[in-house]
Amino acid sequence: MQPLCFLHLSVFVDLMAAVWQQVLAVDARCEDPRAQGARGHRRSVSRGSYQLQAQMNRAVYDERPPGSLVPTSVAEASRAMAGDTTLSENYAFAGMHHIFDQHVDSAVPRLQFANDDKHLLACCSLDGTLSIMTLSPPPPTVKVTLKGHAGPVTDFAWSLSNDIIVSTSKDGTLRIWNTEDGRCIREVADPEGSELLCCTFQPMNNNLTVVGNSKHHLQVVNISTGKKVKGGSSKLTGRVLSLSFDAPGRILWAGDDRGSIFSFLFDMATGKLTKAKRLVVNEGSPISSISARSWISREARDPSLLVNTCVNKLLLYRVVDNEGTLQLKRSFPIQHGSQPLHSIFCPLMSFRQGACVVTGSEDACVYFFDVERNTKAIVNKLQGHSGPVLDVSFNCDESLLASSDATGMVIIWRREQK
Numbered sequence: 001m002q003p004l005c006f007l008h009l010s011v012f013v014d015l016m017a018a019v020w021q022q023v024l025a026v027d028a029r030c031e032d033p034r035a036q037g038a039r040g041h042r043r044s045v046s047r048g049s050y051q052l053q054a055q056m057n058r059a060v061y062d063e064r065p066p067g068s069l070v071p072t073s074v075a076e077a078s079r080a081m082a083g084d085t086t087l088s089e090n091y092a093f094a095g096m097h098h099i100f101d102q103h104v105d106s107a108v109p110r111l112q113f114a115n116d117d118k119h120l121l122a123c124c125s126l127d128g129t130l131s132i133m134t135l136s137p138p139p140p141t142v143k144v145t146l147k148g149h150a151g152p153v154t155d156f157a158w159s160l161s162n163d164i165i166v167s168t169s170k171d172g173t174l175r176i177w178n179t180e181d182g183r184c185i186r187e188v189a190d191p192e193g194s195e196l197l198c199c200t201f202q203p204m205n206n207n208l209t210v211v212g213n214s215k216h217h218l219q220v221v222n223i224s225t226g227k228k229v230k231g232g233s234s235k236l237t238g239r240v241l242s243l244s245f246d247a248p249g250r251i252l253w254a255g256d257d258r259g260s261i262f263s264f265l266f267d268m269a270t271g272k273l274t275k276a277k278r279l280v281v282n283e284g285s286p287i288s289s290i291s292a293r294s295w296i297s298r299e300a301r302d303p304s305l306l307v308n309t310c311v312n313k314l315l316l317y318r319v320v321d322n323e324g325t326l327q328l329k330r331s332f333p334i335q336h337g338s339q340p341l342h343s344i345f346c347p348l349m350s351f352r353q354g355a356c357v358v359t360g361s362e363d364a365c366v367y368f369f370d371v372e373r374n375t376k377a378i379v380n381k382l383q384g385h386s387g388p389v390l391d392v393s394f395n396c397d398e399s400l401l402a403s404s405d406a407t408g409m410v411i412i413w414r415r416e417q418k
């Protein structure tokens with residue numbers, strides 16, 4: 001536990017509540033006969049909260065419909081390799097590792113661990129700055145602050161080699177930063193002078209970034225020249241809020257504030273975008289987050305898209321063709337009415353059984369859902385934030401989860417190590 005002296009009282013109270021909840025979670029698992037041998041003691045806890053928590057953390061895989069993706073014989077093999085733990089055991093959290101409050105009082109809409117790095121993460125804030133934080137060697141520190149934007153920073157992305165971060169801002173510029181010294185390498189103004197709301201790297205060619213603005217436009221930008229790519233622009237039906245490429249970088253999905261998701265085919269040689277499909281998820285409900293994943297679990301190649309839109313649900317779509325056509329597969333209840341909430345697929349590494357997604361929620365909690373369970377899909381719930389949780393990110397080995405909220409807090413959660 002990190003020193004608490006810098007925390008507001010309300011945060012402290014929430015923090016203790018969260019720690020207590022995690023203590024209960026640990027106890028709940030002690031009830032499990034499989035866990036009993038491993039733990040030498042039990043704490044006494046009040047019955048009511050204990051039962052609630054026990055339910056939250058129990059994963060009973062007896063409701064799996066026949067023909068569902070896992071377990072297959074291959075799944076059995078990988079599960080044996082991984083030690084046969086259930087998904088909820090796997091995603092049990094031992095508590096908070098650290099709290100960063102350098103952006104307190106301004107929302108932190110995005111945060112992300114660096115690629116293939118356990119201890120490096122960054123976040124952007126409506127206060128106009130980004131920060132790069134390092135968790136090791138201890139103590140966790142803000143390594144560098146990226147200063148230069150003249151307005152709220154709406155989104156950012158790490159390059160594959162983590163040497164560069166691109167960011168978008170309501171000041172109408174895209175900025176490219178050197179992550180080592182925090183220097184702004186380049187600033188690219190939006191030709192329309194409009195607010196920039198989201199950005200993403202083309203995964204196969206990090207010289208190219210796609211940017212979405214408030215005048216409904218998408219634009220591919222060559223960041224080594226700062227120039228727009230010819231043929232690399234398109235128009236949506238509303239403000240462009242969210243972007244995601246599939247892993248090979250061939251399909252790009254973009255979501256707008258009118259409730260539409262468009263798919264585009266990306267031409268690798270030229271950087272050209274071709275509009276392919278449109279799906280109206282819910283007319284008028286902003287699409288605040290899109291994440292693409294080609295393998296839903298270790299065993300099943302099942303291209304999927306995870307979507308947050310303001311309908312009090314997290315939506316999981318199946319990608320059914322090479323043009324990015326979407327078919328609704330599942331939805332999970334969360335609180336989502338207006339905030340720019342984000343969600344992620346859990347990294348594949350630690351899958352034991354099934355597959356997990358994690359999302360922020362307006363009730364100040366982080367939710368874990370098992371995408372393959374038809375009932376009681378909730379695997380875990382982390383409490384500790386004091387405002388809507390806007391974004392979540394796992395580090396590469398899933399030992400840590402970071403979450404950010406509308407009050408500017410960033411919490412690093414430590415996963416229980418077996």
Ligand SMILES: *[C@@H]1O[C@H](CO)[C@@H](O)[C@H](O)[C@H]1NC(C)=O
Nearest residue numbers: 203204205206207208224225
């Ligand atoms: C980006 O462009 C530079 C030349 O400007 C080239 O050397 C480099 O390989 C390119 N990077 C990628 C990922 O294509």
Ligand SMILES: *[C@@H]1O[C@H](CO)[C@@H](O)[C@H](O)[C@H]1NC(C)=O
Nearest residue numbers: 207222224225229269270271
């Ligand atoms: C981006 O710019 C670099 C440097 O001028 C160039 O080599 C590369 O071909 C450009 N890429 C695209 C897709 O336009």
